[in-house]
Amino acid sequence: MRGAVLDSPLPSPKTRSAPRPRQSPIDPQPGENPTLLQKYNKALESYFDKAVDSLIEKAGERVNDLVSLEPGTSDLEEYTHKLAGATRVYEMLLDSAWHLTDSLYPARHAQYAYASRPFWWWHYYKDFDRHSQEFQDQFLSIETAIDSTLDYDWRLDHSLSQAIADLPVLTFSSIRSTLRRELNTPAPANSESKTLKRQVTVLSMSGYSGQAIAEAAAEHVAFFNDADLVRLDAQDLSVLVGDYLGQDWAYSRGSLSTMGFRAAEMNGKLYRDPEVGSRVEDEDNDPDTGVINIRSSGSLEDELQKIKQGGYDPFGKWESLKIDKVLDQLIQAANLKQGSSREKPLIIHIHDYVELSMTLEGSMLIARLRSLIDATWQHGSRIAILGTSASEHPSDEYQNMLRDLAMGDFVISRHIDPNRSLMQPQPTGGSQVSDNSFPLQDMDLFVENVRNVNRMLRMLGGQQLLDLSDEHMKGLMRVTDSRAQMLKKSILPLPEVFNIACAAKQQEKETDGAAPVAVIERLLMGPLRQKPGQRFLDDPEPEGKSDSVETQKKAEDSQATGRSSLKLNEYEKRISSGHINRQNLRTTFDDVHVPRDTITALKLLTSLALVRPDAFSYGVLAQDKIPGCLLYGPPGTGKTLLAKAVAKESGANMLEISGATINDKWVGESEKLIHAVFTLAKKISPCVVFIDEADSLLANRSMLGARASHRSHINQFLKEWDGLEETEAFIMVATNRPFDLDDAVLRRLPRRLLIDLPLQTDRAAIFKILLKGEELDESVSLDDLAQRTPYYSGSDIKNACVAAAMAAVEEENEAAAKHTGPEPYEYPKKRTLLSHHFDKALKQIPASISEDMESLKQIRKFDEEYGAKKKNAKKSMGFGVGTEKKHADANEARIRPSGP
CATH class of the missing domain: 1.10.8.60 (Helicase, Ruva Protein; domain 3)
Known part of the structure; x- marks a missing residue:
């Protein structure tokens, strides 16, 4: 846990940015147009005139504060604090007076250097329109904007715009006020802790992926609310909770210990090879892309919703108890640090809040943490949560999660450009000078990579070996070689962190202070995977490719959009909950015992086109194909197990459909969902649509008791089924009541495989x-x-x-x-x-099948009439008289005889 109790906050952007003096950006030469020059000077004169008035008033207040202190009664710390505040007000007053003078006498061309941005920096950089020479914010008067900024700046040894960079000051004020109300509002007297749930304030930033601005905003919110601050991010939670569950980054990796790296992947920070996104010719037909997008937009969305409502837990009961325990200890430890009966308020700052909400484990941890914090609040503690997130290029999935969070929480999103905000203006008569040689986001990512390596070193039994003040590390910060960009532009994946940590540990063991050499060696090696045909690692593309620039641009665009490339409508998202992720399946054909010809037939039907596309490029196979397959047989014979094996080994996507997926209480909705089944199958083709217990969806329309809605459903299904010629979708149906299926459905299932009882x-x-x-x-x-x-x-x-x-x-x-011995029983x-x-x-466990079962007789009759080994001539009556006893052996119940 990286906690902080702030008496005098030290903002991360200030300490991490280069300590180079900044020139005043006010240039009294907006152009040759004298009218614009006059307007420019008039705007500056008005601004600094009002600033001087406000500062004179505040200077008087600060002097009165000092005078009101009786000699000998106040401690030195309080006197020093008030004296420093008064001094800062007079420095700001002097600065404003000089700029007011320069606006009255533009020929002066004075320049000023600042170690920290002055209070007016944000207003001039963000609010001032250089074309109209006016301040853009018309909602608030200049006096209100100045007063709002000065109320913060006189209490700090730096300006607020220096700390929070491009984040609007008024947005910061809104967040501070919201949290103050949360901290000062008592819990309802008659509420139950299980049903009580407060809203969370969430700040999401785009255009920037670092942590420094979010950390600075949280520190200053806590400071101005006189509150303690506990700061956590996705990596902190993954290490804390993962360690308590016996998971780590080194040798016991689990879903919780690696959660921080998945959060980095969600916001686009995780390092990816340049060639990963190069195959973008037809992303909609990429099965791997389909798997990722469907799982994320469908079933994952439903599972996250269940977690928020308390109806789903991805962990076992024992793991859940341990997770509750470690989170409760975290909150209790934070409360104990306050150490008095009149406790200070406490703010829990959770960075990567949106990214955590996009993962099952992270969403569950946030839900548990919120529940525990609300319970603590109900018992009288003044405690609140501030969630922050930063993603340079938010994906559609990220923005959808923001919209979902906004349904119940106070969500603020702002686009910021801290690198441009950190740029120095051009001094008069000189060249452009920038303190942006190492941008803030680059430094944030560099620091996070170093922090991850140090975490890994501690997990390997060592100690923190990489120090940012080390000369080697300072040199790495300034390296401009393209091979070093992976440390500044992205978060290294877990395997690379492990490799660098092991090398650093060995280097330190051999020579004291040599740990940074391991990082240098890794960077000198360049990317792990070289592109085919690439002669040198620093070549952007393999030799001989004329479209290398266009391909690289496509790859960058693909990486920026990430997992949001597949566009799904509302109904397709609901259907996509049935998409089966092959990585989560363990059943293979080796785990199922059925005749080899059955397995061969399934492989041919579902994956032959993937293995031999050349065979399907001409002739009858290029024109037509078998549209579906029926798996039928008694209950418990392995039909669903076979479908799992097909999903695991076929190489095609599998979409599972059931009555719960299709049926809807509103008229017309079910038909739209059925249509979505087939449109979704086209988008993720090659696809196998699997319908288990199909008699519930595709029962005969002439059956007694059939509803009109059921007839409409089957009609829509059959209509869509006939339109599959343009796709590679394949319908696989499983049932133990094939005789109940509609005749038109059977016509579209020409391949019928009997899954019989075992001999x-x-x-x-x-x-x-x-x-x-x-x-x-x-x-x-x-x-x-x-x-x-x-x-x-x-x-x-x-x-x-x-x-x-x-x-x-x-x-x-x-x-x-x-056991009664002295030693414990083993x-x-x-x-x-x-x-x-x-x-x-x-x-x-008795047998669930008997020879006298009526359904067994009906299946046998169906097999004789429609099965693959049906007789040459059917019985005219069709009742199967005299066929019930044609099974294999005595004491065996079989649908089909095993002999010739």
């Missing part, structure tokens, strides 16, 4: 797959278990294996309870499953 050899293979990670006693025979489990589906076998493992754990617990490192464990499990 004895199949059950033995399923037992082997499920128990591959368990220790089995010699008495356990998988063939014997397979023989004892007729009618068992794959799901039944899985449940039986789970029950056997739980029986073994139960025995271990009973043995531990009976659980075995790995449980061993015995035969009686399976005996117990089979008694608890």
Whole structure:
């Protein structure tokens, strides 16, 4: 935690900017036009005349404060503080008087040097229009604007515009006033802590990605509200909470410990190779881009909303308890620092607030932190949250999150340009001089990279080895070589931070003070990945590419827009919640035991066009394709498991559709959602649209009890389905009631794959797959278990294996309870499953399928009529008389005989 209790704030921009004197920007030569020159002088005269009047009044107040102090009764610190304030007011008065004189006598051409920007700097730089020679802000009078600035500046040893750079002073005043009201407003007397939720003040800055201005604004808000300040950012929270959960950056990386780097990725600060964004010919058809955008705009949005409403937790109960504990300790430690019954107010400053809200872990941490802080406020503490964020080029996703936050919180967004604000004006008779040789944002990112390396060093068991005051580090700050830009223009990814920290630790071990050499060596190496055909690392593009400049520009544009490249409408965003992220799936075809020809057929249908695009470039395959596939069979045979394996290994995007996704209570909305299914499939093609339990969505329209809305839904679905020729989308349907599907749906599913109940050899293979990670006693025979489990589906076998493992754990617990020795009971490192464990499990888990099940007979009838191995001639009546007993073996329930 980087906390700060401010009595005299030291602003980050002031301490980090170069200590070079600044020339006065007031140039009494706006041009050759005498009319403009007269207007210019008149505007300056009016401004500084009012400034002098205000300062004379404040100087009198400061003198009265000094006179009111009785000799011997006031302490030296209070006297020194008031004397310094009075001195600053007289210095500002003298400065204003000289500028007023110069505006009356423009031929003087006086120049002034400032170590810190004067109080009028922001007004002149931001408010003064050089074309009209007037101040632009017409809402407030000049007197009000001057008074507002002077109220801050006389209390500081620097001007507020020096601290917060390009952030408007009136915006700062609004934030300060809002937090003051939050701190001074008591909690309602009859409210419950679980339902109580205050709004948060959030400041979002665009045009700038550093932390210095946000830190300075928070420090000054706390100072002028006489409050203590605790400052946290995404990296602080990831280190604090991650360490408490046993996660770190080095060898125990987890979703929480790496959360800060994901936040840097959200606001565009994380380093990316230049070639990453070069393939932008058709981003809408990029499957990887589709995966990222759909997850972020669909299901992630829903999960974030659930977190805010308290209905979703991405962590387990034990992890959640530990997270609550560490956050509670953080707040309690901050309260204890105040150390008196009349405690000072406390402001919790959370930087990267918007970026954290865009991740599951960050959103959950903010929700927990807000809940704990509101509970502390309800118990009488004066405490509030200030959230800040900075993104140079906010993506659409970032701006959407801002709009979502603005629904319940006080969100302020401002575009700033601190680099231009830091520029010195051109002195009269000289060349342009700038103190911007190392811009503020560059320094912010450089400092954050150094801080991350030092954090990693501490996690590796060392100490902070990189010091910004070191000569090597000062030299790195001024390096202009393109290879050093990665430290100044972006945040290094976690693997690079780890590599540099390990090298720095080794260098320091060999030679004291040599740690910065590791950073220099990394920069000398240049980018990690060289482009194909590039002769030298400092070449912008490989030799022989005439369109290198255009390609590089496209890459930069792609990187700036980031994850917002795929545009989705309202309905597509709702449908996109069913997009399956392949990285989150663990099921492969090796984990599913079905006939090899079934797996081969699925691979051909879903991924052959990706593997052999040349085969689909001519002939019938270029004109038509099989539009869909039906997976049918008894419950629990692995249809959904096969779909997961397809999503994992096919290389195509998969979109899962269910009744909850489509059905809507408003008339016409469901049809629009069905249309969105197919338009979204086109955008993320190649795509497999998977409909599980399809009988609920695509049931026969002639069934008794069918509603008119259901008929309308199927009609819309069939209409959209016929328009898929232009895309690579493929419809895969799974059901255990295929006989309930509409005839028109079956026509569009020409490939029908039966997922049958397993035979004895199949059950033995399923037992082997499920128990591959368990220790089995010699008495356990998988063939014997397979023989004892007729009618068992794959799901039944899985449940039986789970029950056997739980029986073994139960025995271990009973043995531990009976243990009476002097030494504590030691659980075995790995449980061993015995035969009686399976005996117990089979008694608890019976087969869910029986030969007399009516649905089994109907599936068998459907298979004989519509299956891939249907008879040459159908029965005229279609009732399947005499076919029910044509199954494989005795004591086996099968849909289709296994023999010829």
